[in-house]
Amino acid sequence: MAHRHVPAKKVQVGIIGAGPAGLLLAHLLHLAGISSVVIEAKSRKYVEERIRAGVLEQGTVDVLRETGIGARMDREGLLHHGTILKFAGEARRIDFQDLTGQAVMVYGQHEVVKDLIAARLESGGEIVFDVSDTRIDGIEGREPTVSYLKDGARHTLACDFVAGCDGFHGVSRAAIPADVLRVYERVYPFGWLGILAKSPPASEELIYANHERGFALLSMRSPEISRLYLQCPPDEEIANWPDERIWEELQVRLAGGEGWRLEEGPVIQKGVTAMRSFVAEPMRHGRLFLAGDAAHIVPPTGAKGMNLAVGDVRVLARGLEAFYRDGGEDGLAAYSDTCLRRIWKVQRFSWWMTQMLHTFDDASPFDRRRQLAELDYLTTSRAAATTLAENYVGLPMDWGPQ
Known part of the structure; x- marks a missing residue:
């Protein structure tokens, strides 16, 4: 089918994907006076209602505040100074504030996306929703292009650089030649059945439960959800999994002793998410840069997905700012190595949390006792607890390549 072609639009950075990575990058570039256009395959309604993780590291909170995006987060977010681990019939708390002097913020990813979209549109920035057939060309030259279909016409962005922030299933990663790209992956033999429920959280902090019937997690989105x-x-x-079965299983796995019980309520959303660890290297090829889920996926146990994306685009924005300020390319050249050094440490933490808290079908009685011993040590050794706390509140975003 033939489509009419709209004359190309010149922009410094073409951004594919209106998730947290793409939107925050556009915001950081705007503050630096760098032009960009964000394109997105889904509708605005879809991306603003897409429920994802909701734990923000201290560094992510700081970035949102420093760039003028944190006002609603500070009003509505829930500040957490620790977390609770349940195992072998006990509940033990890890005190982030005592161990690191920092905290995390519980504030839904879709709320961050809403705030970023509002800021983008208020500043006159452009987001093109509902695009299809996105194509990336010329990334090995000096004038890459991003083209897409919208309202029956093919539009083209003539860019200096392209930022692929379009998630694991997007088109950006596939634009890197197969003989250049290396992929590291582990697929886990379990998933998470997640629900949103209209019920007050039974704890003021997240509860991670290791139970012989399987892992469970209590989190929250608000004092009512x-x-x-x-x-x-x-x-x-x-x-x-009818609602009754879900609540019954949650009550068993999260059991907190006499007098403690989850307050049940209407389930307003539920779904099953498979789990994997994934890293694509390098995160840059020519004038294309991958960021967020386009380059890496972590199991949600460590609550790191969006936080890794924020770290990526913070490094990328600084590299682009230096390029446009004085022509320096050192930051852009180091982008992949800088990000990957942090990403692999976060992958290690997410894998460690996952293997420590979940049951595995092939686990032996020895494996089970070792797992419980690890949790016991973690919650009785200050050194071990500090390791968890400093990873959970967030490793530094400024670590450079080794």
């Missing part, structure tokens, strides 16, 4: 998860097979049919 709970976010809860159960370990399940990765291909589990959601139809097998």
